[in-house]
Amino acid sequence: MGLKELLIDKKGKIQKKWYQLILETYPPEAAAFFKKNRDQFENPVGAHIGEGVEGILAQLLGKTDEDQVKHYIDRIVRIRAVQDFTPADAVRVFPLLKRAIREVLRDELEDPSFMKEFLALEEQIDEITLKAFDIYHSCRERLYHMKVEEWKSRMYMLLRKAGLLYDEREGSLPPQTNMMG
Amino acid sequence: MAKLPKPDELIKSIDWTPPEKDWMDDVPPDIKPGRFCYPAKKNILEEIGFPNPRDWSPLDEDWKLPSNYREIIIEGMKDRLSKYRSFKLFMDICVRCGACADKCHYFLGSGDPKNMPVLRAELLRSIYKGELTWQGKFFGKLAGARKLTEDIIKEWFYYYYQCSECRRCSVFCPYGIDTCEVTMMGRELLHLVGCNTNWILEPVRNCFKIGNHIGIPPHTIKEIIEYLCWDIEEVTGLKIEVPFNKKGAEILFVTPSGDYFAEPGIYTMMGYIILFHYLDLDWTMSTYASEGGNFGLFTSHEAMAKINAKIYHEAERLGVRFIIGGECGHMWRVKHQYMDTATGPAPKNLETPRSPITGTVFEHAKSTKMIHVCEFTADLIAHGKLELDPSRNDKYIVTFHDSCNPSRGMGFFEEPRYILKHVCNNFYDMPENTIREKTFCCGSGSGLNTDEFMEMRMRGGFPRANAVQYVRDKHGVNMLACICAIDRAALPTLMNYWAPDVKVCGVHELVANALVFPHEKTGERPRTLDMRQEPLKPEEEENA
Numbered sequence: 001m002g003l004k005e006l007l008i009d010k011k012g013k014i015q016k017k018w019y020q021l022i023l024e025t026y027p028p029e030a031a032a033f034f035k036k037n038r039d040q041f042e043n044p045v046g047a048h049i050g051e052g053v054e055g056i057l058a059q060l061l062g063k064t065d066e067d068q069v070k071h072y073i074d075r076i077v078r079i080r081a082v083q084d085f086t087p088a089d090a091v092r093v094f095p096l097l098k099r100a101i102r103e104v105l106r107d108e109l110e111d112p113s114f115m116k117e118f119l120a121l122e123e124q125i126d127e128i129t130l131k132a133f134d135i136y137h138s139c140r141e142r143l144y145h146m147k148v149e150e151w152k153s154r155m156y157m158l159l160r161k162a163g164l165l166y167d168e169r170e171g172s173l174p175p176q177t178n179m180m181g
Numbered sequence: 182m183a184k185l186p187k188p189d190e191l192i193k194s195i196d197w198t199p200p201e202k203d204w205m206d207d208v209p210p211d212i213k214p215g216r217f218c219y220p221a222k223k224n225i226l227e228e229i230g231f232p233n234p235r236d237w238s239p240l241d242e243d244w245k246l247p248s249n250y251r252e253i254i255i256e257g258m259k260d261r262l263s264k265y266r267s268f269k270l271f272m273d274i275c276v277r278c279g280a281c282a283d284k285c286h287y288f289l290g291s292g293d294p295k296n297m298p299v300l301r302a303e304l305l306r307s308i309y310k311g312e313l314t315w316q317g318k319f320f321g322k323l324a325g326a327r328k329l330t331e332d333i334i335k336e337w338f339y340y341y342y343q344c345s346e347c348r349r350c351s352v353f354c355p356y357g358i359d360t361c362e363v364t365m366m367g368r369e370l371l372h373l374v375g376c377n378t379n380w381i382l383e384p385v386r387n388c389f390k391i392g393n394h395i396g397i398p399p400h401t402i403k404e405i406i407e408y409l410c411w412d413i414e415e416v417t418g419l420k421i422e423v424p425f426n427k428k429g430a431e432i433l434f435v436t437p438s439g440d441y442f443a444e445p446g447i448y449t450m451m452g453y454i455i456l457f458h459y460l461d462l463d464w465t466m467s468t469y470a471s472e473g474g475n476f477g478l479f480t481s482h483e484a485m486a487k488i489n490a491k492i493y494h495e496a497e498r499l500g501v502r503f504i505i506g507g508e509c510g511h512m513w514r515v516k517h518q519y520m521d522t523a524t525g526p527a528p529k530n531l532e533t534p535r536s537p538i539t540g541t542v543f544e545h546a547k548s549t550k551m552i553h554v555c556e557f558t559a560d561l562i563a564h565g566k567l568e569l570d571p572s573r574n575d576k577y578i579v580t581f582h583d584s585c586n587p588s589r590g591m592g593f594f595e596e597p598r599y600i601l602k603h604v605c606n607n608f609y610d611m612p613e614n615t616i617r618e619k620t621f622c623c624g625s626g627s628g629l630n631t632d633e634f635m636e637m638r639m640r641g642g643f644p645r646a647n648a649v650q651y652v653r654d655k656h657g658v659n660m661l662a663c664i665c666a667i668d669r670a671a672l673p674t675l676m677n678y679w680a681p682d683v684k685v686c687g688v689h690e691l692v693a694n695a696l697v698f699p700h701e702k703t704g705e706r707p708r709t710l711d712m713r714q715e716p717l718k719p720e721e722e723e724n725a
Contacts, residue, residue: 030292033283041615044289044647078679082639083291084213139678143639146674147632154670156444157405158397 003117008061010104018100019053022076022093025085045079049093052076056097060124073132081139090136094129098122204300205307205327209335212239215636218342218378218629225382226375229389229484233375239338244331250374251329255312257373261366262313268366271358272309275302281350281360286622287343290640298350298360301340305367308333338376341367343637345626346479347585352618364627369481377480381628384476388488392469393438394476399425399468405441406466409451415714416451417698418706421458426499427465431537433496434464436507436554437473437666440687446669448712449508449687453554456689459567459696460538464505470495473512474666478519479628486523489515496550497528504531504551508687510626510665513553514590520549539564553587555664558692559596562603568697573708573717574605577660579691580652581610582645582672583620584665594618597664597688604688604695609656615648625671638671639678646679653680661685 007014023031034046055072059065073094080090101121102109109118152159159165217239226234232253235245247253262269281298283289288296295301303325310317310326317326327333346361354360371377387396397405406423414420424430434457440450457464470492477484496504506512515523531550534543541560543552561567581601587593594617601608615621624642625634652658661672661683672685694711701708711717 026292027294029294029297030288034292037283039614041612041644041648041651042283042289044644045292048647079290079643082636082643082678084293142678143635146677147635149677150632150670150674153444153673154439155395155442157408157442157447158401161401161405161408 003114003121004061006105006108006114007101007121011057011061013104014097014100015053015057017104018057018097019050021096021100022049022053025089025092048075048079056128060121060128069128070131070135073128074135077132077135078139081136082143087133087136087140091129091132094125094132097128098125204294204303205322208330209332210295210339212335212339214240215633216343217339218380218631218634221377221379221382225379225386226377229382229386231375231377231382232373235375239335244335244376246331246334246374246376250331250334253373254308254329254334254370257370258309258313258366261369262309265362265366267359267362271302271360271363272306274356275299275306275358276356278355280353280355281358284350284353285344286347286349286624286644287345287637287641290624290643291637295336295340296343298344301344302358302360302363304333304336304340305363305370334371334374334376337367338371341371342378342629343641345585345622345624345629345641347622347626348589349585349619349622352589365479368479372481378628378631380631381476381479384474384628385480385484385488388472388476388491392467392491393472394474395438395442397438397442397471399471402441402466402468402471406450406454409441409447409454412712412714413451413455416710416712417455417708418700419455419458419698421454423454424465425468428499429501430465430499431463431502432465433470433492433499433501433504434466434507434554435470435473435492435504435512437509437512438471439474439666439670440507443666443670445673445684445686445690445713446666448690448693449669451712452687452689452691452693453507455693455696456558459698460561462537465499465501467495467499473507473509475512475515476628478511478515482519482523485515485519489520489524492551493524493528493531496531500530502530502532503534503546505534505554505557506551507554508664508666508689510584510586510667511590512586513593514586516549516551517591520551525549536560538566553593553596555593555596555600555688558689559599562600567692568702569604569692569695570697571604571606571695573694573711574691575607576717576719577605577691578607578609578656578658579605579660579662580608580649580656580658581616582623582649582661582663582668583616583618584663584668585620585622585626587664588620589618592618593664597662600688600692601662604691607656609652609658611648611652615644621645621648623665623668623671623675625675626667630667630671635674639675642671642675643679645672646675649676649683650680653683659683662688662691664688 023034037043040047052072052075059069076093220237223234223236233247237245277299285296285298307325307327308329310324311328316324341364344364346364348361351359384394387394403425410421440446475485475488477488527550533547534552539560546552579601581598610616621644623645624638649661669685669687676683690712700706709717
């Protein structure tokens with residue numbers, strides 16, 4: 001049996017362990033709730049993290065589709081990008097997958113014949129972590145972009161009246177504003 | 182019947198590890214940027230006569246509280262306990278059953294236990310017990326009691342401005358405890374020592390002095406609405422003039438100012454104007470009662486009553502017969518729950534609202550003399566008074582967000598849905614446990630829709646956005662309709678983060694899109710643009 005088959009065999013346990021390790025990054029009261037409530041609308045954080053965990057594992061162990069991997073990373077990281085985490089802690093969920101695998105397969109990994117495959121798998125997880133950082137960054141960038149957009153929308157008519165708004169119907173901004181931009 | 186766990190399973194499920202820190206000892210909170218609103222400016226507090234005006238920041242160690250802050254707060258608490266029976270009850274009767282614990286959108290999005298409604302209320306209840314009850318004085322922490330300290334003021338400020346007063350938790354409380362009112366009391370007490378936010382108090386000042394939140398003077402309001410009338414001409418070919426301060430008009434129309442200066446609210450405003458023109462209503466706007474919103478509700482009962490009073494003053498001065506209110510959220514909570522007692526009785530010239538088009542008498546508004554524009558329009562549709570072409574909204578697949586205040590504050594569920602189902606062909610509700618009285622807040626209500634609070638808003642709005650994502654993926658929903666100006670300001674941002682392909686509109690924007698004027702039927706000038714001046718049928722334009 002190769003490492004991949006072994007992982008497929010223990011997928012359920014790894015998934016459970018990884019999910020548990022992610023929940024432990026939250027306060028205990030919240031972790032208990034995220035774990036207990038299975039309703040995707042009443043517990044959206046738990047549901048999104050669960051979906052991400054399941055999806056990423058399936059992608060790792062099956063045929064990998066880049067867009068799908070990004071989608072599942074996004075399910076987790078978009079939430080953590082606005083929660084109480086530093087950038088490192090926000091994307092730390094993916095290194096936690098390494099820990100989950102090592103813990104579940106502790107005995108099996110003693111076998112040196114798995115080493116090559118195991119290192120390749122860990123590299124794949126490192127790649128996922130880096131992608132997660134890209135997504136984290138784009139989420140944060142979007143937050144700042146939204147602040148600016150919101151101010152423009154909020155003052156829309158006043159800006160339009162003052163001719164300070166780029167609007168296809170109104171024509172472009174006055175030249176001095178363009179220079180500033 | 183559900184399978185009951187065996188005793189050994191039950192024992193296994195108990196987590197014996199004590200929490201690292203008791204919530205009572207975990208003060209002050211770790212205050213970080215992005216999770217609080219900026220404090221009120223010194224000059225604003227001075228102008229409205231609020232206590233302890235000063236320059237300060239929640240990030241400072243010293244909040245410059247008055248030296249006798251303890252006496253001020255405890256006296257303030259005693260005063261409110263004696264005045265408001267509800268507050269006294271809410272302080273005494275909670276049995277900590279936890280039914281509310283997981284119902285708050287801020288808790289669901291952040292996982293911060295102090296955002297559980299029960300614990301948020303406990304922040305105040307523990308001081309009530311510790312300072313004002315003998316059980317608390319004797320048994321202290323054992324009885325869930327604490328003493329008031331400066332750190333607790335900081336904790337209150339942090340968490341009472343992380344509650345959007347949406348009342349979702351109160352729906353699930355078996356005792357009917359309205360945690361929103363606990364937040365209101367918490368905020369009132371904080372005002373006594375000068376801990377408040379600028380995003381709420383500057384609009385309050387502007388409403389007192391000028392009449393609306395951002396302080397737009399009368400001539401600018403008129404000019405802005407003229408701009409909107411030019412847009413209406415562009416879309417419909419109609420030249421419309423909006424009446425201002427017209428004495429003797431039949432109806433005074435009051436709407437949140439966001440409808441005439443913020444995008445996408447302006448399209449809803451265009452909707453009202455087009456509808457009233459279609460009906461040839463005798464109506465007027467006031468440049469003084471130029472704000473439906475009432476940030477006084479998020480401040481204190483006195484401020485709320487004072488701001489609300491100007492609507493009656495203008496209704497009296499202009500001699501109108503009744504008032505129609507626009508699509509606004511908390512404005513309707515004020516009208517429905519407090520207007521009568523806080524500002525009433527209504528001026529004598531006002532009559533029970535009666536639709537001049539259908540003759541329907543709105544008996545439920547007998548006392549306040551004010552009706553919601555959605556009930557007015559739903560009544561018109563029910564009587565077949567509007568010619569509508571719902572296919573004009575065919576590019577939209579619409580869902581409806583029940584704004585917290587109209588839904589939980591006044592039970593307003595069906596009228597907007599009834600309208601939407603008549604003005605568009607594609608309407609899908611979000612899942613049952615996220616709408617009507619169980620609706621999730623936009624995450625920005627109660628004066629929290631400021632940009633410095635962005636992270637918390639995104640967390641708090643996540644449960645709502647999650648349900649929108651679901652109908653987007655299942656039915657292709659691309660338009661989120663709502664009847665609240667804060668929603669129209671906050672939901673586009675929320676969607677931008679969580680579901681970027683979903684836009685936000687007011688109900689009357691879609692009404693105006695669908696409304697068929699006689700000159701449009703004759704083929705004289707068929708409608709090709711929507712309120713946003715985008716093509717009604719984009720696919721036809723692409724093929725052309």
